[in-house]
Amino acid sequence: MFPTFDLPGAPSAARIVVAMSGGVDSSVVACLAAKTGAEVIGVTLQLYDHGEAVARSGSCCAGQDIYDAKMVCDRLGIAHYVLDYESRFREGVIDKFADDYAAGRTPIPCSQCNQGVKFVDLLAFARELGATCLATGHYVRRVIGEDGRPQLWKGRDPRRDQSYFLSGTTLDQLQFLRFPLGDLPKPEVRRLAEEAGLEVAGKPDSQDICFVPDGDYASLVKKLRPETEAPGEIVGLDGSVLGTHRGTVHYTIGQRRGLEIGGQPEPLYVVRIDAEARRVVVGPKAALAVSAASIEDMNWIGETQALVDAKVRSLAPPVPARLENGAVRFETPQYGVAPGQSAVFYEGERLLGGGTITATQAAELAPA
Known part of the structure; x- marks a missing residue:
């Protein structure tokens, strides 16, 4: 087309x-x-x-x-x-x-x-x-629905789709926007x-956050918020101290590398970050499983629905979920779900809306 x-x-x-x-x-x-x-x-x-x-x-x-x-x-x-x-x-x-x-x-x-x-x-x-x-x-599609109103759909090429980053778009904005x-x-x-003879035809795509061109976001954050480089404890799920860290800014939920904790029976991942206590909580991969997440600042561009396909990370595929009481509940446990990220909701290829994850609920997994 x-x-x-x-x-x-x-x-x-x-x-x-x-x-x-x-x-x-x-x-x-x-x-x-x-x-x-x-x-x-x-x-x-x-x-x-x-x-x-x-x-x-x-x-x-x-x-x-x-x-x-x-x-x-x-x-x-x-x-x-x-x-x-x-x-x-x-x-x-x-x-x-x-x-x-x-x-x-x-x-x-x-x-x-x-x-x-x-x-x-x-x-x-x-x-x-x-x-x-x-x-x-942007690689997204603006589609006119049967009611004559515009809708926002995923980009045709799944490798380039950018709809996840546009979940806050309003219907008024979409009336004026073109993609x-x-x-x-x-x-x-x-x-x-x-x-067309454009000089930029072979220009490489940017891979980083635009204001962190070298990917070193920690240096920028430490410059603006020096308190984030204060050292603290790395603790297990039971509160036992396993090591120390050089600032919570260096860690994100689901991270495995950089913990520098040896002698453990299985690999450890960052499960939670307690910035106020300067504590990084770690555990096995199973501890990353999340059954639900609380959502705030919800924006609907499509019809409000209870059953949706939810996307909780930019590179993660959408998964079946239910929306209820300000939270999204996943049909199967999800991994690496982090407060601050967007939860974006779809009906097939159509983007319905999204919000910001504020907290997560750990899944109760059956013993192996």
Whole structure:
């Protein structure tokens, strides 16, 4: 299926704003938008962390990425704006990221960014420009239901699907948003970029959190929240002290490596983080099994349902579950479920909504 922007009326009367990161995905979106005959405006967000340039990812751009976005816009003959959102990004994404780790949670900054800087501030700016819609390079699908309202579906290519990070999208936002790459595999997107002669056709995809380009999130958190590097105890499920750690910031639920505890009858994993007591609780893999999780800040973009397919980690497949009394109960125990992560709910390919995991309930497993 060839990408469409679902424009009301004649394309020549439309104005499409494209969120441009300087990467191949958003560049192809801009190219496809220009081919519709509509007026197209590229917008890049310039985001910095305490004076240091943020590396490329999504619409979080600095340095080379801004230059690449400008070059693409120049080639396409469209306008290009750069917006400085330093303070908004720092407060809404980076500070919250650090706060979550300081509290022993495992945050998802991409989801926070989507529902702050991107789908609130950038969308508001696009509307101020009189845009017909805001288009992004996310690999998700916007489908019009039988009732005429838009729905959010998984990207056609399961290897690229980004719906998990968009569970906070509101129906009002979805009315205005467009995701023209949702039906395409990544190789086809690169082919379109090469065909259009875009300089970014071979640009590598970003693999890290945009404001932690080297993957060393602990160094950033320690800089912003020094208390997270205070040493403490590593204890077993029974409270026995098994060792010491060099700061809770270095640990996440389900982690096995880096514990440096020897002489144990079986491998140990991080089961819980008590940030206030500076204690890391460890146990065997079976102790990671979770039967239910409490959810807050629920957002429904589809119909409220009790029986859903629940996705509790970005790389985990959805599993059958039931929603009741502010919690999600899994049909079978799940592993590596961590407070701070998103619980996202689906009906088949359709995203229904999601919320934030605040606590988990350990599963009672039958003895081996």
